[in-house]
Amino acid sequence: MAQKVLITAAASGIGLEIARAFVEAGSTVFITDIHQQTIDAATIEIPGLLATLCNNGKRSDIERMVPEAVAALGGLDVLVNNAGIAGPTAPVEEMDPDKWEEVMAVDLVGTFNVTRLAIPHLKKSSAGSIITMSSLGGRFGYPNRSPYNVAKAGLIGFAKTLAIELGDHNIRSNAIAPGAVGGQRMCWQAAPKQQAGAWKKNERPCSVFKRSNSSSIRKISHLFAFSLPPMQAGPSRGRSSLSTMARLKLPNRMNRSNFHG
Numbered sequence: 001m002a003q004k005v006l007i008t009a010a011a012s013g014i015g016l017e018i019a020r021a022f023v024e025a026g027s028t029v030f031i032t033d034i035h036q037q038t039i040d041a042a043t044i045e046i047p048g049l050l051a052t053l054c055n056n057g058k059r060s061d062i063e064r065m066v067p068e069a070v071a072a073l074g075g076l077d078v079l080v081n082n083a084g085i086a087g088p089t090a091p092v093e094e095m096d097p098d099k100w101e102e103v104m105a106v107d108l109v110g111t112f113n114v115t116r117l118a119i120p121h122l123k124k125s126s127a128g129s130i131i132t133m134s135s136l137g138g139r140f141g142y143p144n145r146s147p148y149n150v151a152k153a154g155l156i157g158f159a160k161t162l163a164i165e166l167g168d169h170n171i172r173s174n175a176i177a178p179g180a181v182g183g184q185r186m187c188w189q190a191a192p193k194q195q196a197g198a199w200k201k202n203e204r205p206c207s208v209f210k211r212s213n214s215s216s217i218r219k220i221s222h223l224f225a226f227s228l229p230p231m232q233a234g235p236s237r238g239r240s241s242l243s244t245m246a247r248l249k250l251p252n253r254m255n256r257s258n259f260h261g
Ligand SMILES: NC(=O)c1ccc[n+]([C@@H]2O[C@H](COP(=O)([O-])OP(=O)(O)OC[C@H]3O[C@@H](n4cnc5c(N)ncnc54)[C@H](O)[C@@H]3O)[C@@H](O)[C@H]2O)c1
Pocket: 008, 009, 010, 011, 012, 013, 014, 015, 032, 033, 034, 035, 038, 054, 055, 056, 057, 082, 083, 084, 085, 086, 106, 133, 134, 135, 136, 177, 178, 179, 180, 181, 182, 183, 184, 185, 186
């Protein structure tokens, strides 16, 4: 089924792979990102991709972006709340409070703002779906990553709330909680550790993450098959990814048949 899909912060990384998976499934996809250059590269790479600039931490950007996306798509069936910055790495007592607030603004408050504006349009869809990108950090915590962990835990609560609030409108809400995913972000995060000599000489951070148990971006994008109506989302596609990542699947009252533990 051709769906109308909005994905935040998706001009590169996991979001771009999710966009590619939806486009390959015949959907129309609108992405946002904070960098115009990255958007330009993405729209060349995936012809037909619709896009606009939007800082997920800025409410005025979001208030312009959502109506623009819905108008360009001609409606909305699926919202993918992918936006999320990693934020600083420091113990709580040394954490810069401005940087803490920035993570909350982009990851948590921004997701709330996009979602609240998208809901009236999703209610008009015959099978609306909201997918929110959490993290293992949101379930179990990571040391020295308190703002990220708190934001991602908050998003799990948000996804649960949406599932309960929107079930009667036939809108599903799921949160996905991957562990470390190979990609550019992990290379950046790994670089200081390598510089500090924590890893063997000549071992490039990217290769470390390739060899480690990181989930492939492609596998994550396949989890998004769950946003398709039950008839189309084959359970095996989602189950096959469970071994490499934790997944929180939140059924709502209207969609219990789509719940795979
Ligand atoms: N990479 C991982 O290992 C991992 C693991 C678990 C969860 N996640 C989550 O998955 C999502 C995507 O992760 P990723 O690694 O692909 O991200 P990423 O760091 O590669 O960034 C993806 C895109 O976000 C854009 N962006 C950055 N700040 C933005 C802002 N304020 N507004 C709009 N766009 C912005 C960037 O320009 C980039 O194109 C995030 O929510 C992240 O927390 C990632």
